[in-house]
Amino acid sequence: MSKIEVETRIGPFIKPVVLVGAMIDGQPNFMNVVWLTRLTFTPNIWGLSIGETKHTVRGIRDNKKFSINIASVDMATKTDYCGLVSGREVNKAELFDVFYGELEDVPMISECPINVECTVYQIVEFLGREVIFGEVKHLYSEEKYLTDGVLDQAKINPLLYSAPGNHYWAIGDRVGDAFSIGKSLKKP
């Protein structure tokens, strides 16, 4: 075995890139986020870690609701731009076709293949971050992203991110079905 220690300040796994939307002083704003995971089944709660100084945090705290918009590879440039500038200085919403859904004042991005409306379940302040627990209330997509009624990642073509190195990736080949291919190792 030839294992070596590498630096520990990193999070070297692939992450989907999402744009988090909220109204701030009546204006839609979006920021990009990669520190995201699902946390629970029912209710369906997702956790996001956002820097406490981010402009979007105030919108989420004030309105107790926000959106998560899953970015596609086609949107890589616009998505990256959202991570380079602050909504305090620039109107990022003008980059996108913004729409609103059932929760009304939660801005979402039409170009994103999946849009999720969340209410705030809980916010935990943690080491300079706001860890936001959002409960999924509505989930929007388009017929063109479905196969047999189910969201199809090959059609969605999500934008992925990795660090260290700060690279964006597309998904590649489907390599098998989960809860299935491992059955071949089960002993009788």
Added chain:
Amino acid sequence: MSKIEVETRIGPFIKPVVLVGAMIDGQPNFMNVVWLTRLTFTPNIWGLSIGETKHTVRGIRDNKKFSINIASVDMATKTDYCGLVSGREVNKAELFDVFYGELEDVPMISECPINVECTVYQIVEFLGREVIFGEVKHLYSEEKYLTDGVLDQAKINPLLYSAPGNHYWAIGDRVGDAFSIGKSLKKP
């Protein structure tokens, strides 16, 4: 616009698949986990959501330390198997070459391109889940996964998972550099 509502019980983004390792009653055990994100910069804390009834939870609680092993596409079958059977009934560690690092009784998997030793920073019980905050203490890899000294996802070839549909994926093309390609949209 042709947005439609789809079911809200899902988490339709791509997730990396990791094998979480812990000692349980002196034996190494591994479970697969996809609900994972980084949470903070310094200290470097990652959050995992694991079902409270999982065998591995006891090992993490008892030892206050555990490993996160990033699975590669080559390991898809073995990784899937780890999600199909419980360590209560099967010795999953015998599938792998297990090694130990600086924290000593934290089992890790040689075949995984990246191995992370964590100590438990905090555990939060939340709606039937254990949300485990792990602090990264040591991070191991091999020279063959580095390019110019930096971990290279193209060499790591990580196993990715999507639901709904329960599919595994490889990464595909690199589509740009983060904090870079969006600069073209900046106004002078």
